[in-house]
Amino acid sequence: MMKQGMLVVVSGPSGTGKGTVCEKLLAETPELAYSISATTRAPRAGEVDGKNYYFLTREAFEQKIQEGDFLEYANVYGNYYGTPLGKIQERRAAGEDVLLEIDTQGAMNVMQRCPDGLFIFLLPPSLAELEQRIRGRQSETEESLLRRLGNAKKEIAIGLKYKYVVVNDQVELAVARIKSILTAEHCRVDMNQDLFEVLEDEKRK
């Protein structure tokens, strides 16, 4: 039987650097598939439909909700964000690990529907650093910035529900830690029952 791939959920407070870390992780890990989210928010500069997100109209998004097409979805700051379920199932069934980059609210929903997921929480090295990063993004008004920062503080406590925590002090280090976590999880005995069966079979010959 083909081993099912893992659902790797990388999540963390707004401004922790999820996007940068996941981009580098994917570049260095070609065997890792990426789950592209759907959203109704407008594309930021440089974002490509079907690559960064599936950009949907509100109507199209709500249609898909009705049809049960999302592993999870949420309304964040007035925009829908959701994770299309079908592609993830296909790829995991084919033995591929699938990376899901998602906010903490979404991750909590995924945790309920997919408790076998591998939940990795990305933490900023400090709150001061987090504020600096959110300010640096510059696509924010002061009001939405303060709201994001306040939420980020609340979100940090959510990390205690994850299995792993990775401090994003340097992108390269954070990526290396996540790669180590993936390697380690693939070495778990309960993921490798087949190794023992093969050796047992050989014994009986």
Add this chain to the structure above:
Amino acid sequence: MMKQGMLVVVSGPSGTGKGTVCEKLLAETPELAYSISATTRAPRAGEVDGKNYYFLTREAFEQKIQEGDFLEYANVYGNYYGTPLGKIQERRAAGEDVLLEIDTQGAMNVMQRCPDGLFIFLLPPSLAELEQRIRGRQSETEESLLRRLGNAKKEIAIGLKYKYVVVNDQVELAVARIKSILTAEHCRVDMNQDLFEVLEDEKRK
């Protein structure tokens, strides 16, 4: 409070290559302390007392058993092997990870006394390979070789009780996997409560 170091137990059937893997792992991981075992067996060529083993007389070993000086000990093929407890406790208390290379019988005893240990099972790529390796050692008579091989097959089933399994197909790869496991374990949320406390404290300022 200082975080306690991990007790890293690398174990596996006779002839799996534990020694070679652990030697390379230690060379590449200077922050990992090594738990030197005590034994009553004669040193093999090149083995140094206080480095490879503490070589003890039977009388001295039995004295230490009486004094409760061993985390575990066992009689294997007529010789005692044991793990001195005191040094391990000191180093873990100082926040150091301690590596223990041990046979499967010993590991089972450690698992009972130290269930918080990190148990890594080293597996030969195949039984044919295992036999070749045991034969290659050449310090064995045919009788002790067959006994070792028979035991090794039985021991493989014990691996199902460990947390991680690493196939020793190539020493470099096996070592890299173990290093990834150590990194991952250090990222476990339940090993990093302090990270969340620091950020919480910062929030209250």
